[in-house]
Structure formats: C-alpha cells, structure tokens
Amino acid sequence: MGSKIRTVISPGRYVQGKGAITQLGEYLKQIGQTPLVVADDLVWGLVGHDVEASLAAAGLPLHRETFNGIPSAKEVDRLVGVIKRTGADVAIAIGGGSTIDAVKAAGHIAGIRWANAPTVASTDAPCSALSVIYTETGEFEEYRFFPRNPDLVLVDSQIVANAPVSLLVAGVGDALATWLEARATARSNSKTMAGGLPTVTGTALAELSWDVLWGTALDAIDAVKDHQVTPAVEKVIEANTLLSGLGFESGGLAAAHAIHNGLTAVEATHGLAHGQKVNIGSVTQLVLEGAPSSEIRDFIEFTTRVGLPTTLTEVGLKADDEKSLRTNAEAATVPWETIHSMPFEVTADDVVRALTSIERLARGVRQRARLPQPVPYVAPHHRPPSRLPPGGGAPARP
Template identity: 45%
Template sequence: MANILISPSKYVQGAGEMKKLGDYAQAYGKKALVLITESGYKRIGATVDGSFQNTETEPVYEYFNKECSKTEINRLVEIMNERGCDVVIGIGGGKILDTAKAVAYYKEVPVLICPTIASTDAPCSALSVIYTDAGVFEEYLFLRANPNMVLMDTEIIAKSPVRLTIAGMGDALATYFEARACQASGAATCAGGKVTSAAIALAKLCFDTLMEEGVKAKLALEAGACTPAVEKIVEANTLLSGIGFESGGLAGAHAIHNGFTVLEECHHMNHGEKVAFGTITQLVLENIPAEELEDIIDWCIELGLPVTLKELGITEVTDEKIMAVATAACAENDTLHNLPFEVTPETVCAAIKAADAYGKYFLGE
C-alpha cells in the first residue's frame, strides 16, 4: 500500500478575503453558481456581490434548501445547466459546502469553498455527506478531488458564535492522536493509502497550535477580536486538521463520536464536542501517561469542551447506555479498528467510564 497525501489545490485565509472572492473566481470560470442561505446573503451578500464588480465572472445566486440531499443536488445541477454556470461557489456551513462540492463533482467543474464558521475540518476534504430530504444520513460521496480553493475570511468567522470555533478545536484535537494510531497500525487513511510523514507533521503542528493558541483564541473571540491566535486556530481547525484527518487517518475518537450518536440526549451537541470526549476516551484506551492526559483534560475544561458524560447531555448514566455507545463504536466498518491493538465493546465501555471519572476528578466533582 502506497503512502498518499491529498489536499485542496489552494488555501487562502485572512481578514477581508471575501471582498476578493470575485477576483479569485475569475481563474476558474465565467459564470458562478453561488450557493448561500437567505440569512447568509442578508449578512454578507453585499460583500460577495461587491467582489464580482469589475471582474469577468458573473455570479448566479441560489438559496440553499437546508439539506445536502440528492433532491437538492439534482435541483442545483439543473440550474447550472439552465444558466450555463461553469464553476460552483459554496458559502456558509458544512451542509452548504458539501452540497457545493457534490454539484461540482457531478458537473465536473471547479468548486470554491468559503466557510463562514471554523467548526469542523471538512471544508478541505474530498468528501460530501449525503442526507435524505428529512435530514437522515444516507451515504458518503467520495469525490474525485479536493476543492480547487478554500477561502477563510477570518473577519467573518470571528463574528460567528464562539462555541462553533471551540467545537472546531474539539474536532481538531483528535487529528494527531488518530493519525499517530494509524501510523502505528499501518492502517489505510481516507486518502486511500498509508500515512505520509508530511501528514503526521501537519497533524502534530495542529495539536501544538491548539495547545499554545486555543485558550488565547477563545478569549479573543469572546472579546470580539480577530487576533493572531484566532488566525492560527482557524488554520489549525480547517487546513491542518483537514489534511491531517484525511491523509493521516481516523481511529478511536471519531468512532466513539459515532457511537454517541445512538443516544438521543447527545444529539444537541456539536460534532467537535463529541469528538473531544472521544479523543479523551481513545487516550484512555492507549493508556497514555497521567501527566499528558491531565494536560489535555485541563485544556478541554478551559475551553468549555465536555469532559464528562453529564456535559455531553447524559444525565442518567447506565451500563446499558454506555455499552450501546461502545458497541456502535466497534462496528466492523468503523475506524476504531485502526488502533494498533484489539478493541472490544467491553474495553471501550470501560474507557468511556474511566474518561468520565477523570473528567469529574479534574472538574472537582
């Protein structure tokens, strides 16, 4: 099995970069389908529209219908055909971005991804998650290539709810530990090969950045400030974690996150919040040194990421619930088996209980 690394062709990040979107789009097409929500257009539509003035690319705006579903993708493909669009631009959150990537995939045209939040590492990936019209997960659509461009306007992102950027840090926290596990086990990554040294280096830089800049960025965002720490965290959440998870691989943290989706009381939690607790659980399974575990739990507490089952929304903890989570996490086709040792529902159940106990201990409960 070869070592493989994949990444977006171009990554642009900085305050006010959305004002240059039209200039960037000129390199990819003459008529752009711009997918955005109605509320998103009210917030930043004037900025986006202004960016296309005095350019050779014409924007065709279309409001997103809430779900990344086959119905919505087909609707947008038809609009592309009717209007003669030759490039897709997605502006907003995860489902819009996944839809834009899918439409571009089927039309075989370039796609520009413009997240307005930094809550996950998905924008850079060659993957779209497809749901039914009712919002139920249907399938993964694996794309031929990563986005042609990812544009992060940190001025816009800094105005989004702080909790979303913190959740992005929770998602990014898993990156290095999962990549390290895949390297140790020789597991295949989402890129279709083994981990490269470059992916491991980026994953480690992601972790180091989170530890050094995370709390500073949280405080700055709460003060409404876009500082160098915020810039570094946006890059860690999006680019470093994006390449790190896709070319470094997934292991315990994301599988345990998937396990928690079987409990309805966790559904209100953000993806990255559940991944953070999944990361702590993976580290318990790996039995890392106590000082290292304490540092990571303390970091999560400072940021407000969940370190106990209660903080995940599970107020009545039972053996049956935790075993259900552990069993789902150990599904044959999930990534928990990328760890370099055998895992069972019983060992995962024990690790979840221990992670919860450690969280309570460090919270002083």
C-alpha cells in the first residue's frame, strides 16, 4: 500500500428509527438464513419478544445464545463453537459494546457474516471493524482488527430512549472527541484506523457529528429522561453511533482517546463509562494544543451542562496525585498510542502537566458560569473497567 493512500470504511447498512427492531428479520434475511442471536439475559428480557416475532415474520429460525458479560478470548471461542454447532451463517449482537465486540470477533473467526443491534447509544463501537478483548477478570488484553465492518447495524430509537439517560450522555462524550481528534489527525496527516491517511469524507463526518451534538444534545437528553423519541434524540443517536463511528475510523484518533486509555490504567477510574473518561481526554487535548481560551471555556461549560466530567475530581483523581497522573501519562504515550497523531510531539511530562492544569481551569470556568462544582467520584469495587475505545491505544491497521 502506498504511503499516500486514503480510504474510508463503513458498515454495509445502517438502519435507525423507532420500532426498527421489528424489522430486524427482514434485514437479516438479506445476509443470512440461519442467524445466531447473542444477548445477555437483561437485554433479552427487554427485547426478546420483539426479536423473536421479527425473525418469525421473516421466516427465519431463532437460535439465541446468552452472552456471559465480558468479551474475553474464552467467551469469543465459546461463541465460535456455538456458531459451528448451530450452523449459523450470520451472528447478530443485541446489547452494548461488550456483546458487540464478542460477536464481531466470533463471527470473524467462524468465517460468517455479522450484524449489530445496539440497545444503547453510549459509544461508536457498533459500526467499527475491530473488537476490544479483555481477560476473564475484565482487564484489557488486546485489540483485534477485522478486514471488514459489520454487514448491518440496526438501532431502535425507542429502545435507546428507554435506557438510562446516563448512557446517552456517555455517548455524547465519546462522539464530541471525534472531531477534536479528526482535525488533529488531519493537521498532522497521520494514518487513521481505516489504514490510510484521513479522507475529506471522514474528517467532514467527524465535524458533522460535533455540529449535531452542539445543536441538539441538551434537548435530546431532556427527552430521554422521559423516555421520549424526538427529532433531537434521533439526531443524537445517529451522531453518537454512525457519524462518530465513521469519523473516528476514517478521520483519525489522537490525544483524547489515548488519555482515556491512560485513565483505565488507574484503578480509581474503574466503573466510569467510556465516554466520561474520553471527555477528560478531550479537555486535556485542548490544553495540550494550546487551544484558544474561549474554545476551552465553551467546551467545559457545554459538557458540564450535558452531564460529563470536566475535572480530575469527577473521575476519582487529584491534581496532586503525581503517581496516578504519571501512570496515566505513561500509558497514554506508549509508542503505538494514537496521541502520536497529534501535529506535534507529546511526552508523558506534557500529559502530566496538562492533566494537572485542568482541575483549577475547569473549576474556574464552572464557577464563573455559575455551574455546579465537581462531586468526587469513588470507584465501585470488583467491577470491570468500562469498554475501551474502538481503536484507542491500538496500532494502526496494516
């Protein structure tokens, strides 16, 4: 592959709307005749009846397998065995990012097609061509890249609106970083997760995701608090899932997700949602860039109103905890991290200084805007870390 090749990757089909789950069978039968449905018991209790009815209406058999909670290598291999035993020709993940990661990996190994029906809009994982694999105790182990994206991503907006609003908020945090990172990658002309240089398309979609969220996120969050699907909710679901997914893979990742990965190396942050930690990465990236004060101020004010953390206190850290900040910074700057897609060199010392600075900076912005001051976060015990980002911390595709 030439060094100046640019490329875009995307799912085969994206479907979104209220009641979309009732059409799952119609879309699935276009890519397979013997689907394997994978969902945990909680999700199945919520949507299983609709899925069963949809497959029956399309003349498809129902083979459902329970997802056991962590996308470990053992769980992936178990699902491969189920695929072979049932003769499935398409695997469909119904649930959150962990279920989706396990099914993508299993489908790839088994040599069949795969699809996703996310029940939350908390990350841009559903559209991506990679999985994050954990140990059986929930610690990050590896990234697995695949030669193609899912054949189908189907999102029922009402199911998303029925989920806790905190999950939609987390998705906004993940998606807002997409533009900040894509514009940095474009400036440095670094490789993206799609395996080439950033495309105009990928960069533009990342920016569109940003624009949609700034215009509609607050209204959408209010609507989802009442489990309502409004035009603003539809736009935010699309921005969190599709636009951000296309934008990060074909536009590029940079410092925000690398700093998120560093945060996962600190036990105090375990239990936080992916998008919450990404938002701390976004604030830190803006500081590293020396972004205009007005841009940093606007970002802190907006994301605070959204309900995202903007201080170390809110992710279980302290500005004077040099050991934890150093652990974060060193993990964020290992040679293969996406922080090196920034248009300038970034060292662990740079990250420590930027992280340390955001506590006083964000507190001051919030005080002047008459926004609430941060409440300390305490990590729950015996809980696996949140899903790592699609591609964050991974080497670029060959």
